[in-house]
Amino acid sequence: VKYVYDFTQGDKDQKDLLGGKGANLAEMTRLGLPVPPGFTITTEACRAYLKDGAVPEELQTEVTVELRKVEDQMGRRLGDPADPLLVSVRSGAKFSMPGMMETVLNIGLNDESVLGLAAMSQNERFAWDSYRRLIQMFGKTVLDIDGDLFSDALEEMKADRNAAADTDLVAADLQELVGTFKQIVKDATGKDFPQNPREQMDLAIEAVFRSWNTERAKIYRRRERIPDDLGTAVNVQTMVFGNMGDTSGTGVCFTRDPSTGHSGVYGDYLMNAQGEDVVAGIRNTLPLATLETTDEAAYKELRAIMRKLETHYQDLCDIEFTIERGKLWMLQTRVGKRTAAAAFRVATQLVDEKLVTNDEALERVTGEQLTQLMFPQIDPEAEKVLITKGMAASPGAAVGHIAFNNAQAEQFAAEGVRCVLVRRETNPEDLPGMVAAEGVLTARGGKTSHAAVVARGMGKTCIVGAETLNINAEEGTVKVGDYVLTSDDIIAIDGSTGEVFLGEVAVQDSPVTTYLADGLEAGIAAADGDEATIDLIKSVDRILSHADKVRKLQVRANADTPVDSERAVDFGAEGIGLCRTEHMFLGERRPLVERVILSAPESTERTTALGELEVLQKGDFLEMLEVMNGLPMTVRLIDPPLHEFLPDLTSLEVKVAVAKATGQPVDPQDELMLTEVRRLHEQNPMLGLRGVRLGIYLPGLFLLQIRALSEAAAELKSKGLDPRPEIMVPLVGSVRELEIIRDEAEATIAEVASRYQVELDIPIGSMIELPRAAMTAEDLAKASDFFSFGTNDLTQTVWGFSRDDVEGVFFPTYIENSIFRVSPFETIDVHGVGRVVAEGVRRARESKPNIKLGVCGEHGGDPESIHFFAEVGLDYVSCSPFRVPVARLEAGRAAV
Numbered sequence: 001v002k003y004v005y006d007f008t009q010g011d012k013d014q015k016d017l018l019g020g021k022g023a024n025l026a027e028m029t030r031l032g033l034p035v036p037p038g039f040t041i042t043t044e045a046c047r048a049y050l051k052d053g054a055v056p057e058e059l060q061t062e063v064t065v066e067l068r069k070v071e072d073q074m075g076r077r078l079g080d081p082a083d084p085l086l087v088s089v090r091s092g093a094k095f096s097m098p099g100m101m102e103t104v105l106n107i108g109l110n111d112e113s114v115l116g117l118a119a120m121s122q123n124e125r126f127a128w129d130s131y132r133r134l135i136q137m138f139g140k141t142v143l144d145i146d147g148d149l150f151s152d153a154l155e156e157m158k159a160d161r162n163a164a165a166d167t168d169l170v171a172a173d174l175q176e177l178v179g180t181f182k183q184i185v186k187d188a189t190g191k192d193f194p195q196n197p198r199e200q201m202d203l204a205i206e207a208v209f210r211s212w213n214t215e216r217a218k219i220y221r222r223r224e225r226i227p228d229d230l231g232t233a234v235n236v237q238t239m240v241f242g243n244m245g246d247t248s249g250t251g252v253c254f255t256r257d258p259s260t261g262h263s264g265v266y267g268d269y270l271m272n273a274q275g276e277d278v279v280a281g282i283r284n285t286l287p288l289a290t291l292e293t294t295d296e297a298a299y300k301e302l303r304a305i306m307r308k309l310e311t312h313y314q315d316l317c318d319i320e321f322t323i324e325r326g327k328l329w330m331l332q333t334r335v336g337k338r339t340a341a342a343a344f345r346v347a348t349q350l351v352d353e354k355l356v357t358n359d360e361a362l363e364r365v366t367g368e369q370l371t372q373l374m375f376p377q378i379d380p381e382a383e384k385v386l387i388t389k390g391m392a393a394s395p396g397a398a399v400g401h402i403a404f405n406n407a408q409a410e411q412f413a414a415e416g417v418r419c420v421l422v423r424r425e426t427n428p429e430d431l432p433g434m435v436a437a438e439g440v441l442t443a444r445g446g447k448t449s450h451a452a453v454v455a456r457g458m459g460k461t462c463i464v465g466a467e468t469l470n471i472n473a474e475e476g477t478v479k480v481g482d483y484v485l486t487s488d489d490i491i492a493i494d495g496s497t498g499e500v501f502l503g504e505v506a507v508q509d510s511p512v513t514t515y516l517a518d519g520l521e522a523g524i525a526a527a528d529g530d531e532a533t534i535d536l537i538k539s540v541d542r543i544l545s546h547a548d549k550v551r552k553l554q555v556r557a558n559a560d561t562p563v564d565s566e567r568a569v570d571f572g573a574e575g576i577g578l579c580r581t582e583h584m585f586l587g588e589r590r591p592l593v594e595r596v597i598l599s600a601p602e603s604t605e606r607t608t609a610l611g612e613l614e615v616l617q618k619g620d621f622l623e624m625l626e627v628m629n630g631l632p633m634t635v636r637l638i639d640p641p642l643h644e645f646l647p648d649l650t651s652l653e654v655k656v657a658v659a660k661a662t663g664q665p666v667d668p669q670d671e672l673m674l675t676e677v678r679r680l681h682e683q684n685p686m687l688g689l690r691g692v693r694l695g696i697y698l699p700g701l702f703l704l705q706i707r708a709l710s711e712a713a714a715e716l717k718s719k720g721l722d723p724r725p726e727i728m729v730p731l732v733g734s735v736r737e738l739e740i741i742r743d744e745a746e747a748t749i750a751e752v753a754s755r756y757q758v759e760l761d762i763p764i765g766s767m768i769e770l771p772r773a774a775m776t777a778e779d780l781a782k783a784s785d786f787f788s789f790g791t792n793d794l795t796q797t798v799w800g801f802s803r804d805d806v807e808g809v810f811f812p813t814y815i816e817n818s819i820f821r822v823s824p825f826e827t828i829d830v831h832g833v834g835r836v837v838a839e840g841v842r843r844a845r846e847s848k849p850n851i852k853l854g855v856c857g858e859h860g861g862d863p864e865s866i867h868f869f870a871e872v873g874l875d876y877v878s879c880s881p882f883r884v885p886v887a888r889l890e891a892g893r894a895a896v
């Protein structure tokens, strides 16, 4: 195997092997852009290292060859005392994980080469500053030394010299600091800071490999659903310097406005600085446009490159660049991260500019982003106390107590109390707190700071650079204006405006949700004249309409009340794929069911109770069918285990025992009930008397539902409406079960039809919720007009996981151990449960090619799962009403 590729050897499509950064560096090199020479060590090498715990020997030799090539090209040697070549060693995984893994800059500097660098650059200050940065980064990331030791020493030096900024320190100060830093290394590790340049490089490469498995990287991957086994690539690249004085600098920019999609000049720039200063948000940046006055030539070249990259990638790119004494260098590019709103607006903007097609635009947005846009927002009319304003970095509204650190945020979250993480700035260590909080607020940093980038990625509300906040995390206070706030205080942050309010503030529906529910006009009205929002709504409408046009999957909803059904239809559902009827038997009606269960078969008591239930049930169906007029409505016959309709065994036992112990008379009704409840008690109710089993065991129950549904349909038909009910039988494992119910149902439907003198065509189908059902689908199909995969139960029965018990208990441990990356109840487990579904589909179509196939488990609303269902050829997905727009969009994306 080949472990190392120089930048001329790869391209942008090799992200699996070269990581995102490496693949794009190669692409830029191929485009002839000014990229400092270097090479990429593959993810494969990382995987080999993580597996064996040692660097593969071939890697060492390949690195030597590639390093020599770079040295020859640059005419300098790594760490040469007279004129050193310096390199950076950076991580770069397939999926961007901002700040999660390690980077070491300035490798090649030591006690000798620092002098060479000073002489060659004629800039002593710069040389010593570079060296102290190396020791600091290397110490922290490679040698695992507490980073505060270095930053505290730096702050001390600044205080001592009365320096306001790092840049105020002079060469001698920095040289002294290098001495201090070397001592810190020695004290912490017992060894001297390594002077051998190649040893520095090798150790840094290993540290990057290892950083794949740091706690924060793992948390980030879990959250972003990035597989744990990919590994990271490592990029070794010639250093160029943005901190060589006032004709040098470094910056980050976007090829177009990441929130509107309009092309223009967007970015931040810092003079006399290295990249980390911009990203860390330590110093406040200048707008990119100011570069035009400070260095017109570099600015013009950068603009030309931006245009070239955007044309090449046909998308918004984000770019990191450095100017070294007037010479522009490209350090990174990638298709830029963006907010959900920006994704939609940029996509339609690109269509309008004829840079991409409508199909491509659809691929540029995700269901997840649409979900984010449906989040509520701060009510503009509500009374509020504005305490400060920062930069709007990630939209939405977050309201909660102030949390000053990870521990506090996690504590709040554990208690179910909402909180907002408030930090001076964030760095990768703050990730757990960001995950636990509703939103993030920082005092420093720009739109490309760590907090902003990570929050946008997570879809968390975020405000950065609220500079009037004076945060003292140790004391747990934040001063702003005349207020001194603590974690007892509640704040509200508006990630769309950057405003921070004191106290609980009302939030309201998003205008995008109004659009989705009530149409374009209503959405635009709800936007209340806000141009950006109106533009967003129009973009969503265009893309969603295109999704509807191209998608092959139909989208239905899971709904069992008229209100939910109405909402589902408003959101674009093409029918109800699952009406769970058990809810209709709980509450006030539960005693009636209890009577059915406890009375003797064929007793008058049972018949009366069933009769009463039937009247109520017919009322339910009449309402629902009227809402769903003209659209299919799949009614699932009653499913849950019997005990849900009976009093709780333990409470009943306690009640009777207490009565006995205190010598009070025991209610004979209670005693009778206790006997029955004990008789029907199950150890594994989800595998017990439920679904079709209950229907066969208690014959009157299904029958009353079927008759109620048929009569409701017949009645509406006589009135000229178009009811389209379908009957669905749950938890079927054998075709015989289905036949028994089907025979009964057909007889009942025929009887009702003739009584009402109408034609009733009610399809009867089965759920596929058991492996046996899927594996015998060709038999079941003979007695079934349609199938709906109940992937909740199917996941439960294929894995043998009790769906009500396992998720909070051992799933986190399973995810940590990479047994799965995400709960299989959330995203379909393609390799196991998915195979069972695919096999069910194959067998069903084998005996009945035109059988209608759907899915109604929770997975029906999960973007990733929807793509799988499209792939195996289902006809529809059914999901909760709020997920319907997301499902429409994802079904469209699955089709292009």
Ligand code: PEP
Pocket (backbone or CB within 6 Å): 578, 580, 639, 769, 789, 790, 791, 792, 793, 794, 856, 857, 858
């Ligand atoms: C299923 O099992 O996937 C399903 C939709 O039914 P329920 O969740 O009601 O068991």
Ligand code: MG
Pocket (backbone or CB within 6 Å): 730, 769, 790, 792, 793
């Ligand atoms: Mg089920």
